[in-house]
Amino acid sequence: MTVVVRRVGPEAAAEVLAVVREAFGARPPLDPPADALGEDEASIARMLSVRGGLVATLDGVPVGCAILDVGPDGIVLRRFGVTPAAQGQGVATDLVEAAVEAATGRSAVRVVAREELPETVGFWERHGFVVTGRSSPYVELALWLGTTFDTPDADTMRRLGERVGTSLVAGDLVVLTGELGAGKTTFTQGLGEGMQVRGGVTSPTFVIARVHPSLVEGPDLVHVDAYRLGGLDELDDLDLDTSLDSAVTVVEWGAGLAEGLAEARLEVVIERTVGDAPAEGELDPRRVSLRWVIGK
Structure with missing residues (x-):
């Protein structure tokens, strides 16, 4: 049997609801009853519209799901069931x-x-989650994640970008910071691969912005070089053929400038892990710090 997990949005509300009802309906009666049993297709669609969710299929049949919600310092899993x-x-x-x-x-x-x-609590603990709070009858658990990654070469940088790309949804803003040659465009190339967009991603320095349409009915990628922009007003003058609300916007040199484009942003800071440039023929490793910020 083959398990496949895919990222979904509101369009998958019906199949997510079916899994939720079957999974939560099979659990012992609880007092108070699980909120999940009160969901309908419209409420599931609203929850999926935030950051989407996950559907697991077993030989093509939906058998598991989770809805991704946003918390102050991480992702909250809702309606997780099999x-x-x-x-x-x-x-x-x-x-x-x-x-x-x-x-x-x-x-x-x-x-x-x-x-x-x-x-159920034991399942989460076996997967590395730790109890962070109790408010009867609820137990809160968290799995702490790393937000700093060492990238010894361009391939590793590109793979990290690809991993990030698979996690992004329409309306997301990515602000890239790093010196010239730090690897910002390489990271964005991987991000575009993860998003499955059209066209090879290159530095937008000479055109200021490029739009890469999705090949899979996902969000477009808007790649912006803010180095020569005088302000966000100039972005409106670029006449982009896509809405930033329906795209993922990546802004190089955007720190201190691009924050107003969205309510939340992923800040990506790329730094050399050594103080001086390497000698010829040696690797030039980087350290990439990722931080989601809500608000200005």
């Missing part, structure tokens, strides 16, 4: 791994479990 017939097949573990990928750059993945279900 249908009874699919339990014991590794579906839940695959969902956790996909959720960690989706939380790249954030400090934690968080969940809330019921204290009446010790096996």
Whole structure:
């Protein structure tokens, strides 16, 4: 049997709701009842419109799901469940791994479990989550994530960008900071591969901005070089053929300038891990720090 986990949005509300009802309906009666049992297709679609969710299929049949929500310092998993017939097949573990990928750059993945279900609490603890709080009948758990990555070469930088690209949704803003030659464009190339957009990503220095349309009905990638922009007003004059609300916008040299483009942003800072440039023929490693910021 083959488990496949895919990222979904509001369009998958019906199949997510079906899994939620089957998974949560099979659990022992709780007092108060689980909020999940009161969901309908419209409420699930609203939840999925924030950052989407995950659907796990077993041989093509939806058997597991999780909705991704945003917390102050991480991603919160909501409506995490696996249908009874699919339990014991590794579906839940695959969902956790996909959720960690989706939380790249954030400090934690968080969940809330019921204290009446010790096996559920134990599942999260076996996957590295630790209890951070209790408010009967709820148990709060978190898995702490790294936000700093060493990238010894361009391929590693590109793969990190690809991982980040798979976690982004329409309306996201990425602000890249780093000296000339730090690897900002290489990171963005990987990001474009993760998003599956058209066209090879190159430095936008001479055109200020490029739009790379999605090849998979996802968000477009808007790649901006803010080095020669006098302010955000000039971005409006670029006559981009896509809306920033429906695209992922990546701004090189954007610190102190691009923050007003969105309510939240991923700040990517790329630095050399050594003070001086390497000698000829030696590697030039970088350290990449990722930080999600809400507000200005």
